[in-house]
Amino acid sequence: MKTLKDYFRKEFFRYVAIVTLLIVVDFAQVYLPQFTKSAIDSISVKNTTNLFKYSIYILVLSFGIVSLRFLYQSLLRKAVLSFDYELKNKIFESFVFFKRKTLEKFEIGDLMSRVTNDTQAVRMFLIMGFLAIIDVFVLGLTTFIFMMRMNLKLTLAVSVPLLFLFPLALNFGTKIHRIYKRINMIFADMSVRVRELVNGIRVIKAFVKEQYFTKLFHNVNQEYLKENMQLVKLDGFFDPIVNFMINAANLVLIFYGGLLYIKGVVGMGTIAAFFQYIETLTWPMMAVGFSIALYQRATASLSRIEEVLNQPKEKSGRLITDIERIHIKDLHFSFDDNVEVLKGISLNISKGEVIGITGAPGSGKTALIHLLLKIVDAKKGSIFYDGIDINSISFESIKRIFSYVPQEGFLFSDTIYNNIKIGNPDATREEIENVAKVACIYDDIMSFKDGFNTVVGEQGITLSGGERQRIAIARALLTKRPYLILDDALASVDFKTESNIIKNLEEYFIKNGLTVIMISERLSSLLIANRIFVLVDGKIIEEGTFNELISKEGYFYHLYRKQLLEANL
Template identity: 30%
Template sequence: MKRSDAATRWGLLGYFLKGSLALFLCGIAANFLGTLLGALIPQVISVTIDSVIGREELSSRNGWIVEVLGGREYLAGHMWLLAVLIASLALSIALFHYLRLYFNTRANQTMVRRMRDSLLSHIRRLPMSWHRAHRTGDVIQRCTSDVNTVSNFVSGQLVTLFRILILAAVSVVMMFLMNPTLAAVAASFVPVLIAVSYLFDRKMKRRFRECDEQEAVLSAIAQENFSGVRVVKAFGAERRERDKFERQNTYYTGLWVRIEKFLALYWTASDLFVSLQLMLIIVLGSVFCVRGELSPGDLVAFISYNTMLMDPVRQLGRIISNLSKAGVSIDRISEIMNAVEERQGGGELLTGDIVFDNVSFSYGDGKNALENISFTLPEGETLGIVGATGSGKSTLVALLAALYPPSSGTVTVGGQDISALPPSLVRSQIGLVLQEGHLFSRTVGENIALAAEDAGADEVREAAKIACVDENIHSFAKGYDTLVGERGVTLSGGQKQRVAIARTLLRHTPYLIFDDSLSAVDSDTDAAIRANLKEFCKGATTVIVSHRVTTVMHADNILVMDGGRIIERGTHEALLAAGGMYRKIYDVQMSLPEELAKEVRNG
């Protein structure tokens, strides 16, 4: 959506209301007609008491009802006609009531769907930096309970607000027509009730916001615990995690109890106030009746209208307090909707050399994860990157895949600055096998075909073969249709890595990055996969990140990283000859089996 649309709360609501506004209006119209018919009933009762049962003259206000039904004398003998009239009015009101609910529910569902769709497609397009800055539990809460709060506000409170305004307007007009003095007394209580509601609302606003924030913390704790259940159990941290959850849960519950106490106080006070008003109306009304300024029938009708006015006005408090709750929710949603999306695009081909020119990058924590990185990777060649853990290897390839823009310097492919290209275009051309590939709760086949939905079963199998995981998959009971994840099999670390490789290969991108993607497979399989890649990815420009020297030693060029900088570069032979860090890593890794053997012998 356009940023300007979401600039205000109402602007955003308007955007979400597209497609459901007409339905809401139909609901409001049905409500209006129902209310008008409802206002007729007290008039029928009034004229019946005064002129059909009693002997008062017919008035211009409601006398026509008697005339239409055949006149006083006729009606006095056929009272059931009045009963039928009231019953048909009630039936029509029920019909309009049904229509109101029907339109309102349909409108509500349409709106909720639109909100969820817009939020999800927007979130998908937000940059990594945004995702990194927001907790998953919090984002999920905004997409579920905040969406519900807002839609309940529109379909419940906002529509009720219209209903109250219609009811109040109709009843006040009727009351003034019957007795202006008494009507003025009745109406004078309304502003006081509204003022109290307003003050109440201001107090509630802060409390609801706090509750929402604490609910987000609570669901984030739960969500982290469920997704990290293996770590929690492996470290026996259940108790500590449970205590942490319980503490937060108690605090959160306490907040709600305080809110409920406050609500109870408000409702009791307002009950008292409304009873007081009713008492005054009855006393004053009776005085007017005795003085002959008000007929008994009109007093009964007046009391009906008074209830019609005060009951909904009392609800204003709840609506206004929900208004603040909805306001908080819509602000939380608009924070998401106002975040700037990544540019979309694709279809074009990237070709040429990859060039990092004096690139530095910081995750925003004050220190540089990459510093002055410069290198050229000619098209079609393979670059190896080795380095200690935390030296910035994953960060470097993340920049190359346009997951983050560099803080300074440029990354170009074929002379084009990739920060200037739509990130989706860059990613469609640069296949990245992530260090921590995530598998979804779908079948193995679907996990491989994740980014290439039109790929056939043969292609999926072919990719799996190159990644040396085809055999493993066949050993599962349902082969490629085996479910992965919570409800299915759990893949080993090495199997996961190879599924992730197959997933990337299937996209046939001209650039390939493997971020430590073979760390969990044994050396033989590592070599077999690399041999397959050489064959299959002929011509692809490849970056291989690894801790293992044997994995990168055949690359055309190798970078050695430390502390975010490139400290050595060259071919395997040149680096060995130079006798630097690379040589050291090589020696340690090559001699490791012997040393281990020695230890075993001595041990």
């Protein structure tokens, strides 16, 4: 609820204005039937002047009510929509700054629904529920007071059928809420199915699972239909019952009010005014029920939103802008506290070195990099940057010092040019073309019809794994940060291109004085490394220069022989 409190505090004056307007409108609304009464009574006594006068009053007041309602509606909607906009941004920002572990904890559909459905629930409450509460009090109470002043017994009599509207609306509101919640969940399921189909179409075709997949979708769709039918049924019930209750109140008014008129207790004007009051009262009666339902839904949604907003943030720490020496000391790591992925790694890296790390898939290479980049937390006392424990260094420092090419070579749905430029928004076209040349992707880009303006990803062309990796390398080079980490960044590049890139990179590293950590399962990539570490099952089993490791005739040597043979096949 803190989010909501902050919001009301910030928008305090706007809400004071809105509420004041609403109260004024409500009073005008309640006063309107009084003029009707006077007008009708003028008809009874055939007083044309008064009839004309009161008709003018009614006209002016009605016009005033419409204008003011319009004004406060637009004020309120503006306030709520800007809140909604900020809330959505805030939620997304929390996703972005989630630790990787936190992000993996949530399903995509769940996160989506927090941005869309939950913010909608809050928005609906703010627009409808919040106003309804004020309406109920001001409109409902004053209407009752005016009615009772005219005739107490008649007021009580017509209220009886109207009182049923409250539980009716509450019940309806709660049921609708439950159905919508289920519909949203089913909808998320549907999106998952469609995404699965898009991502897995090859597998689905290969295993001839089209029927099976279609069946899965049909099932979800059936659920969707069922819930929507429920909704229609509920809707179909509600309106007629509300109408029935209003008609019942009108009937009581005609019958009992008629009796009172015959007895000479009330005039025709009172009966006419009561018709209008019954109409006015319908809304507050239902509004109480709706607001309670909306409130319940909004608070549930708000707590889901706040759960996201309150996820632990990256702690701030010391800002450093460069590192002379990385010291890794007996580093142990496990993802979920049972299987150790790293089992006591110790190594030092000095500025300017090109370090190679190799090892079989699953040996813990990527895990080591994630620890160095603070993507996952290292145990205290195991990683030091210039003697400072990594845990007391800010995430901002990491962003300034390291550029990183992840294994997948992730690209955004944007042009190739922009995808590279993300590495350094101030870069010139020349610099961008230059890093593309170093990464041996320039010629490929120029061979596309739109060159650097070629759009990649969902809205554009699909690049091969190797092309994606080379663009990701170009992007990382453009950042000009002192440390570069390549995580198997050449794995999908063919042998010939690989050796060209390696040559270019070596030159580029020396020219720019970069410190490089290069991970590669393919040993030929590591020819330019000053020192190489061989990781097996979370432990370093060999280290040395390329030639030293070859002459040792150990793990590295045998792996190299095997890869040479494979390359020559």
